[in-house]
Amino acid sequence: MAVRALVLTGFGINCDHETADAFTRAGAVAERVHLNHLVAAPERFEAFHILAIPGGFSFGDDVASGRILANRLRYKLGGPLQAFIASGKLAIGICNGFQVMVKLGMLPYFDGAFSQEVTLAGNDSNRYEDRWVHLAVNAASPCVWTRGLEAIETPVRHGEGKFIPRDAATLARLEAQGQVVVRYATADRAPAGGVYPINPNGAIGDIAGICDPSGRLFGLMPHPEAYLDRTNHPQWTRKALPAEGSGLRLFRNAVAYARERLV
Template identity: 50%
Template sequence: MELKALILRAPGINRDADAALACELAGARPERIHVNRLAEGSVRLSDYALLVIPGGFSYGDHLGAGRLLAVDLIHRLGEELERFVADGRPVIGICNGFQVLVKAGLLPGPLRQPPRVTLTNNESGQFECRWVQLEAVSNSRCHFTRAIERPIEVPVAHGEGRIAARDEATLAELEEQGLIALRYVGEGYPANPNGSPYNIAGLCNAQGNVLGLMPHPENAVLPYQHPRWTREPARSEGDGLQIFRNAVRYAASL
């Protein structure tokens, strides 16, 4: 049976087609669904095996990156979304989608607790658009990063991607609890494009079924998307596809 992936659409989201292609290449059947259809009940989140919140500038980021869509999800879909996560179904938020998950309280969790982290302006004070290297953190609980044993290359494109925690103890807790899923490879700027402490590029929840990351794996699924594709040995696929394959494989195991 083919797994269905819900690609969330909302005003300002602009990477939904890219996310849909990534899910399709990974073996799922993507459907791009507007948040209003979920809220009115004409589409049910429970009918899907995977939820993707893509990147973009949801609601124009007028009250801060991802905040309005986060409020929308909590107040219009809160219980349904909580059940989806509690059932262990995979959720991935990319860039603006990561900001949404953090500001909705889904990352790093637990839900309905005071937030431990937020995402704020890049340390450089400017929008960063470049390719970066990521490594999967070996002790992470994250199901999306299983068997990623070498650094992968994907692009970033964000202005507010720096992790800010309440204090140093909170950062240590994230590491000890296995909630840091991905790190930028290399020290300092530009290897770490936003200045996040511990080189954090992505976080997961305690169940490991919710992942948020600032880089864009959905824009690194085809070999010719890589800027050096004509100058290096031929690739069969882009590095980012591994993350979506893992998501589909995990969803199929539930």
């Protein structure tokens, strides 16, 4: 049986095609599904092993990025979503999808309940920017998606990506449980130390992405689905690079995990 990935669409989500392409390249059967299709038939969730909330501008980032879509998921699909998570399946939120997961409380999902513990605020620069960053992967993280990876290169493309935890205790708990998965770093994986543009948004602790305690739910601001092929890299014309972009490895990890455990 194939690994099946559900890629959410609708309401201004706009990275759904390339996110579906990433899962397809990784060996899954990817299906783009409009949110209202799911709301009308939540049982469709059960047939999937992986949920992806792609990047984009759901509801125009109006009020706050990700907020309105997060609320819609909470009010209209909260139960099925929790059942999906409880059954050991995987989820990823990228950029706007990460904002949605955080504001829904699907991350960090400390105690298995939707509760917002962190946020993604306006960039310190107050500007939306598209620029490539280096991510250092936390080897101690249980994150399924980044297994075996040390570093990832991807672009960030956001105006509201500054990671802020509720308080010091929240940050400490995230770190203690290995839930901080990727941090903005220099090319040789040294911490960005908050320095712009290595850390492009002023994120606390240079945090670019976090997972839930199990490592199955993962969200990040940068776009791994934007680096599937060598020619996506901004310097591919001047560097010897592998044919496959490092972004694709995240999707391969998830599909491999699903194939072993869920299919």
